[in-house]
Amino acid sequence: xxxxxxxYAEELVKTAKTIASPGRxxxxxxxxxxxxxxxxxxxxxxxxxxxxxxxRTLLVSAPGLGQYISGAILFEETLYQSTVDGxxxxxxxxxxxxxxxxxxxxxxxxxxxxxxxxxxxxxDGLASRSAAYYQQGARFAKWRTVVSIPNGPSALAxxxxxxxxxxxxxxxxxxxxxxxxxxxxxxxxxxxxxxTFEVAQKVWAEVFFYLAQNNVxxxxxxxxxxxxxxxxxxxxxxxPEEVADYTLKLLKRRIPSAVPGIMFLSGxxxxxxxxxxxNAMNQAPNPWHVSFSYxxxxxxxxxxxxxxxxxxxxxxQDALLLRAKSNSLAQLGKYTG
Ligand code: 13P
Numbered sequence: 001x002x003x004x005x006x007x008y009a010e011e012l013v014k015t016a017k018t019i020a021s022p023g024r025x026x027x028x029x030x031x032x033x034x035x036x037x038x039x040x041x042x043x044x045x046x047x048x049x050x051x052x053x054x055x056r057t058l059l060v061s062a063p064g065l066g067q068y069i070s071g072a073i074l075f076e077e078t079l080y081q082s083t084v085d086g087x088x089x090x091x092x093x094x095x096x097x098x099x100x101x102x103x104x105x106x107x108x109x110x111x112x113x114x115x116x117x118x119x120x121x122x123x124d125g126l127a128s129r130s131a132a133y134y135q136q137g138a139r140f141a142k143w144r145t146v147v148s149i150p151n152g153p154s155a156l157a158x159x160x161x162x163x164x165x166x167x168x169x170x171x172x173x174x175x176x177x178x179x180x181x182x183x184x185x186x187x188x189x190x191x192x193x194x195x196t197f198e199v200a201q202k203v204w205a206e207v208f209f210y211l212a213q214n215n216v217x218x219x220x221x222x223x224x225x226x227x228x229x230x231x232x233x234x235x236x237x238x239x240p241e242e243v244a245d246y247t248l249k250l251l252k253r254r255i256p257s258a259v260p261g262i263m264f265l266s267g268x269x270x271x272x273x274x275x276x277x278x279n280a281m282n283q284a285p286n287p288w289h290v291s292f293s294y295x296x297x298x299x300x301x302x303x304x305x306x307x308x309x310x311x312x313x314x315x316x317q318d319a320l321l322l323r324a325k326s327n328s329l330a331q332l333g334k335y336t337g
Contacts, residue, residue, distance in 0.1 A: 008176040012220030014259075015139045015178045019099055019222060020261030023328045024070035026180075026293035028265070029059055030103035030142060032075055038289045039299075045308045049077075057083040058306060059299070062317040066097030068324035073101040073142050073180070073293070075151035079133060090137040101140040101180070102133045104168070108146060117157040120145035120164050126272055130175035140178040142224070143168040149199055149231065150189040158206055177223075180263065180293065182224035183207055187267050189231030193238050195307070196228050197246050204254035218258040221314035222295050225251075226267050227277055240273075257287035266297030273297075275326045275335055284334035298323045 006012070019026065025080050031039060036055075037047030045051045056078050072093055081089050093100045106122035120143065130141065145161045147153045165181050172179035183203050185196065204225070211218070228246035230238050238246075251262060252319050266274040274297035292298075298320060306316035329335040 004089050012178050016220050016260045020289035021070050024221055025291035025334050026071040027069045027074045028293050028295035029071040030075045039235040043307050055150050058313050060092050062320050068328035068336050069098050071099040071101050079136050100137050102138040104141045105143040112156050114157050115152045115314045117151050119160045124296040126171045130177050134176045141172045142180040144182045146184045146186055148186050149191055162206035162210045166214040169216045170214040180222045185226045190233045193230045200250050221262045224263050224265050240276040240280035241327040243277045246262040261289040263293035266294040271297045275330045277328035292327045
């Protein structure tokens with residue numbers, strides 16, 4: 001097991017297995033302050049620290065959330081934040097049986113020399129930041145880079161995405177954090193499902209080539225792929241069964257069974273689509289735990305229901321718990337609507 005000489009090897013494997021436990025998935029609540037501001041604006045709230053704190057308190061204190069949610073990805077602000085009642089959010093998560101995680105990438109910037117594509121920053125200082133996040137209670141990390149189908153993707157953009165993810169994964173493991181490896185293949189575009197499949201095969205081949213080159217311990221990572229679907233503007237829609245067939249074919253061709261968990265992003269799918277697609281993928285046993293790491297597909301109705309009003313907190317938490325439970329059932333292949 002120890003191809004990687006990190007003192008954390010055993011702990012990494014254990015953390016990854018805990019997150020990839022039956023009937024559970026990840027709540028992505030790591031919106032940067034800018035993105036959180038957009039979500040708050042959609043319900044007419046100002047982007048203040050107090051409003052972000054109120055919303056995040058609502059999410060993490062939903063009663064019994066840990067039955068369906070094994071990990072929560074936080075933005076740096078939240079890792080050091082307290083609830084409105086003054087309890088550390090990290091402590092509340094641990095009490096709920098939820099492993100705290102941290103977004104460690106520093107976001108996307110234009111990739112010079114490419115076809116208007118981007119790359120993900122954040123490697124400078126990553127080792128010391130990761131060590132500090134571990135001290136603060138984080139046990140896993142997320143790094144999201146993106147690949148655009150309409151803009152190429154160019155060979156340069158794919159290589160940069162894969163290399164950056166592999167360096168991040170090695171540095172995270174050295175500091176005790178299980179890296180979530182997320183090359184998001186954006187939904188945007190008019191292309192069909194075959195084209196997404198072709199691009200995804202290319203991207204994952206490179207990601208695993210560089211993960212291996214960087215001596216990353218595969219048993220101590222989690223993946224966060226996009227599902228293989230037609231482009232968002234494609235005239236042809238795919239059924240959950242088609243999405244499941246293409247996505248599982250991709251995973252079987254490209255992902256070693258040593259990887260414990262595949263935690264999909266929702267990427268702009270509706271709440272129901274994301275649940276139905278996940279359920280379709282779990283109709284037969286898979287070599288890995290196939291689950292979710294959704295932000296929008298867990299939070300959309302919850303946020304709208306809350307609307308910033310204290311009297312709506314309970315109804316909003318119920319909306320979150322309904323999505324969490326539905327996706328928990330979908331992880332088990334037992335969602336019936
Ligand atoms: P969505 O599920 O809203 O795509 O967000 C997941 C995520 O964390 C993207 O990085």
